[in-house]
Amino acid sequence: MTSTPELQPVIVGAGPAGIRAAQTLAAHGLRPIVIDEAARAGGQIYRRPPAHFKRTPQTLYGTEAARAAAVHAAIDGLQGRIDHRPDSLVWSVQDQQLDVLHGPTQTTHTVPYGQLIVATGATDRVLPVPGWTLPGVYTLGGAQVALKFQGCAIGSRVVFAGTGPLLYLVAYQYAKAGVEVAAVLDTARFADQLAAVPALLRQPAVFAKGVYYVAWLRAHGVALHSGVRLVRMQGDERVRSVVWAESGREHTLDCDAVGFGYALRSETQLADLLGCRFAFAPLHRAHLPERDAAGRSSVPGVYLAGDGAGIMGADAAEWAGELAALTLLADHGVAVDAQRANRLQQKLEKLMGFRAGLERAFPFPEDWAAQASDDLVVCRCENITAGELRRAVANSGADEMNRLKALTRVGMGRCQGRMCGVAAAEILAHATGRPVAQVGRLRGQAPIKPIPIHLVPADSPTHEEVTA
């Protein structure tokens, strides 16, 4: 039996998952360290604007205002009881110590941990379209961050395109904020959405919100198209129009900005550097760190919660964060409310049906790779095209992501594959005629994000095996 003060938990990520985890640990008398890259806690969905911005939660979070307020209140209420470190990027880990870059002071230091809850959330899942690198083209999440965090829009006449729950939500938020939404172009078919209704009704409130956004947009004269294929975004200095195909006919629509994306992808690099075992998760169409139903990873002492271990949404993130904390405590001999843990586990399991419904309503466009033309830029850091990837497959038999990366530089730029990894895997799978599950995943490499070379701490290293 370990007495609680000996526990040394660190939480990475202060989104709904990280915040609920912190709250749970604090409620059991611990003082966790919470490290987050953002300036203020809240995560992606409940991202908070800078402190001097004066918009109400209602304007910022709409239907989610109450939830946002609750999560913010939870973290604010922990002042003094947790060690919250904002503006802090975890860029590597070694010997039970996190490497942390503090943005404002541009310094790096290490943070030791005994137990770690990884709640690193998600970023947009990007499938490139010709013209996607034009100025004025944003991801859906990026478009939303601009609105939530800075209170500015990406343009004055905006097209939203792609698929996924965020598509209609962001369009709605933009329209409500007074921006002209030229159209919403969904690659999913209306029939997909209809077929998903039974599954989606497992979360009637969430389903109702989705229906509401669509109805609201329609009532306000926003053109909604489903079953489309994005053909290209065009413009010279900046995006000027979007071309899409619907029932075999091409359409062009003028705009000055585009928000696009295909749902989200988990941010898994830290779990990878920690040595967590990964497996392909068909529902998420991604390799994800394995976790048991209680939130344990394959590495003792490391727990996974929230979208970082599989996209399940904000409510699930809150439950999973609390559950991971309870599991951590129980694993270390602290008495916890086991019934509560069971209930959270059940809630999470029940959500799987709803989650499957979402995939059905907004299916991943599996024909994307087949339609990507050879000159389409897949990796924008290194300017690598679909054709170059296909040539590497044809000429050298590359059939695995890391080999493809080595041969072509795809995923070798600043983003390390966060933007292009999904698309490159799709191209590779298509080119080799194998399911995407079998092409592997890019191995994580430190630093998780680029770090300024001059602030690497100057310990005194030993010199041996110096070569070249």
Next chain:
Amino acid sequence: MTQRIVTDVAIVGGGIVGSSAALALRRMGLRVVLLERDLCGSRSSGVNYGGVRRQGRPISQLPLAQRAHGIWGRLPELLGTDGEYIRSGHFKIARSEADLAALEAYRDSARDFDLGIDILSGARLRAQCPWLGGKAVGGSLCMEDGQANPRLVSPAFALAARRAGADIHERTRVDEIAHDGQFFHLRAGNTLAVRSQVLLNCAGAWANRIAEQFGDAVPMHSGHPAMAVTEPLPFFMHWSLGVEGGSVYCRQVARGNLVLGGGPGRALDADRARSDRASMAALATQAIELLPVLRHAHFIRTWSGTEGYLPDRQPVIGPSRTTTGLFHGFGFAGAGFQVGPAVGEVLAELVSDGRSTTPIDAFGIGRFAHTPVVEPALAH
């Protein structure tokens, strides 16, 4: 179902050494089977710094390095690709007069090998490399040395060997080797069995396990050079840089990124390694000292690899002490990329002619006959 193959030569390991041996053997018309547990060129040979230099090598390695130099010059013809190999010049920096004297002494002792080494100092140094930080007092330039992209070169050797008719099996780990007095019998799980007259042990940092089995154990340990790369920067430097006495080395690729190495990384397990915190810190400090322009750059990625080191930092190249038909080629001490293609040719000569046209006496496994074998850390 086990696939059974009978061949002349079996090679364990698809690094640059094993792959170039396979290519050379095919060019001699011998039947070759190469077994690689992972992907060819995915270990040391594909993740190294990419320095292709002769300068600074022990004099005993220069005949091999010269032979390799010739091969590097013919890559497009041999492999159908240049692997981004360029003779950009390799500049070894002196940070003191004593370092400079050491570089001059090296130039003199290597005189027979026609490396074309040129010592720079003073005004010439400042004129030719305005980007060098104040610590440098001079240096030694070998204009014909250079750099290449190991990620491209090493797999290309394997591909070329395959095109030349070598039977290459990737993702095929050799689990067992037996010798019946005449033939070697290799087994990879229950998928593949190979019988051959000759066996080449090109298993890199993992080669000692095979050597041991044949009574050829050597005191080899694993090392993990730390590597890092910056974001692309405006192009300013053609040369690949080293520093007399060690510390950092770096080169700038055409894309603009600087690749840096120096100091030890760390093993994650017997097969995998990473750069580590301390080595990155040292790399950063030394790199900025050497190239002040790096002060505002970012590291975007770090990595390491697993390489075999023998006490004298020389490789083992040549026949087994105990078993006819077994030849070793391993233990390159963090410097086998440049010589790798020549080692492959030498091994092929040993197989076909029983002797090498390039002197390899310094690399005989017999030199460890009286060294007590210490259990190598993590060499398994």
